[in-house]
């Protein structure tokens with residue numbers, strides 16, 4: 088069995104993407120607009136000018152050898168010959184040129200892979216336990232559930248324009264290797280009275296304000312995973328904070344309204360979805376490999392034996408083994424990937440990309456694994472090293488990421504040099520987790536580390552230098568979950584020495600503790616803080632310039648050039664960009680520009696995308712002046728040449744924006760101060776096919792007075808594409824068009 092199947096609507100979305108791509112090329116749409124289109128396709132601009140990263144969904148990291156070969160082929164042709172495994176077990180192609188976007192997406196679709204929902208405020212790649220399907224402690228294999236949920240979520244129109252990203256995770260056991268307890272929605276496999284289902288968690292997440300998820304349901308039957316996920320998503324879509332991206336994730340909504348109020352909203356959604364139907368899920372189970380007797384007396388040379396002892400593990404299926412292939416920062420050479428894909432047996436599912444950025448082989452006999460070792464060791468130098476070095480999780484940081492402060496890639500190499508020089512027995516550290524992020528955003532999962540770091544800036548004598556916050560002692564399990572605790576900070580310059588000292592101390596005291604987290608709680612935290620403190624001082628810039636250069640950087644450390652986050656691409660970016668430009672125009676007293684920007688700034692909240700100045704002014708009059716959201720006296724400001732009254736208009740629009748809430752309603756609309764805003768009539772035309780839905784709308788409008796408002800609900804697809812267009816062609820105005828779950832609410836003003 089392969090992974091997910093791409094639903095038909097995603098192919099339709101790609102056709103629409105192609106049109107936008109051509110419009111952007113011809114200059115018909117600007118950078119910002121195109122960004123809001125490309126990011127939900129998983130396409131992010133890199134720091135290096137004119138290069139892009141394309142993210143690919145792999146549900147639970149699952150990828151067939153055929154798909155791996157296809158990805159590697161795309162990497163060779165368009166991405167500098169490298170693949171990258173992400174911390175959500177997906178794949179990324181870096182350094183893709185703008186001209187190659189379409190060829191890459193077509194290649195992905197041909198391999199039944201997509202980047203749709205790979206970025207932006209979308210339902211992101213659904214993750215699963217790295218060992219799902221092979222772990223000895225799992226309740227059942229969660230992978231088919233993650234795949235089924237992905238296919239359903241990909242097919243929902245409302246999965247792509249949420250208040251913020253929405254992450255779902257599955258774990259097969261209470262060890263929570265899938266990190267369900269830090270997901271927006273997390274599922275941990277359970278059985279009840281012989282039936283499969285999940286304990287459900289919600290509202291977790293990492294980042295600047297990390298939260299462990301709250302238990303939501305003790306048991307959800309497995310066939311209701313889409314029903315509940317969709318209800319939570321719709322509630323989030325309606326009530327999430329769209330105005331402040333820093334407080335937009337689901338966890339902030341839960342904190343704002345409380346778990347019980349949230350539950351009531353979700354229950355209402357569940358009933359609505361039940362009555363709509365279409366929430367059923369089907370699971371395609373994997374074929375189990377045939378049980379065989381393991382051969383344990385294989386003669387191995389020292390190198391192969393050391394590798395086996397470090398990285399090979401036995402599965403729950405008798406006679407079968409898996410192996411972790413540690414990769415440096417998740418990088419995989421395309422030629423190596425092709426060789427691996429070619430060498431793997433084709434009659435079984437054998438590859439996973441792990442959320443620890445390593446590659447996992449599975450469902451192989453020991454003989455098959457040993458025979459593969461010559462190919463495996465060419466994939467990464469980490470395969471020849473202790474697990475602690477091979478297993479480190481680091482984001483790319485400022486070398487490619489626009490938000491990055493520091494460069495964890497460079498720091499890793501420096502830490503490795505220091506550890507190898509230290510003479511410590513690194514194999515005795517086993518799977519000790521060192522994680523590092525280039526900024527507080529947690530892509531390097533520092534909060535889940537034994538010893539974690541995230542980038543920051545410090546100054547000495549007013550000169551900035553790269554540094555890291557230190558955290559330590561995370562606990563990961565269904566119960567007793569804890570993020571790593573704050574220890575202190577350290578300059579990048581002193582970081583390698585700090586790590587070597589910290590690990591030396593742990594090795595000395597390790598035998599007295601059951602876990603590193605126990606050591607942290609038993610006095611280790613204070614000891615680590617003391618080590619960090621002893622390294623606090625660095626030379627001044629005049630004494631030594633080295634601390635003022637980050638590892639792997641050729642230029643002196645500086646925050647110049649750090650851009651706005653791509654993840655925030657969306658409606659608010661567009662509004663905020665116009666607002667900023669409007670303020671600049673106000674400062675410059677540029678009446679023409681003030682009038683244009685003031686009129687355009689909030690049009691997007693009404694679903695309007697006017698482009699020319701005439702269209703913008705006309706739409707603004709219709710949607711904001713005629714509706715009395717903006718004082719009628721400004722109608723004159725829109726006529727003829729711009730004059731000084733544009734300044735007051737600009738200020739009025741900014742003031743109006745300040746009253747807007749998360750549901751895009753302005754204060755006057757909420758208080759009922761605008762009588763004209765009330766719909767004279769409402770009709771639900773979901774389930775009514777074209778052209779009958781339009782005929783009925785026509786009949787409704789025929790019975791209404793000029794200027795009256797008709798609100799209708801339409802199905803996604805042909806109805807929403809056709810009806811508003813036809814209504815417009817008859818001279819009526821479409822005042823707003825907003826998604827509501829799988830339907831659309833359209834507000835029509837009769838001509």
Ligand code: SF4
Nearest residue numbers: 482488491525526530
């Ligand atoms: S943690 Fe920060 S620097 Fe690293 S990839 Fe994420 S946003 Fe970029």
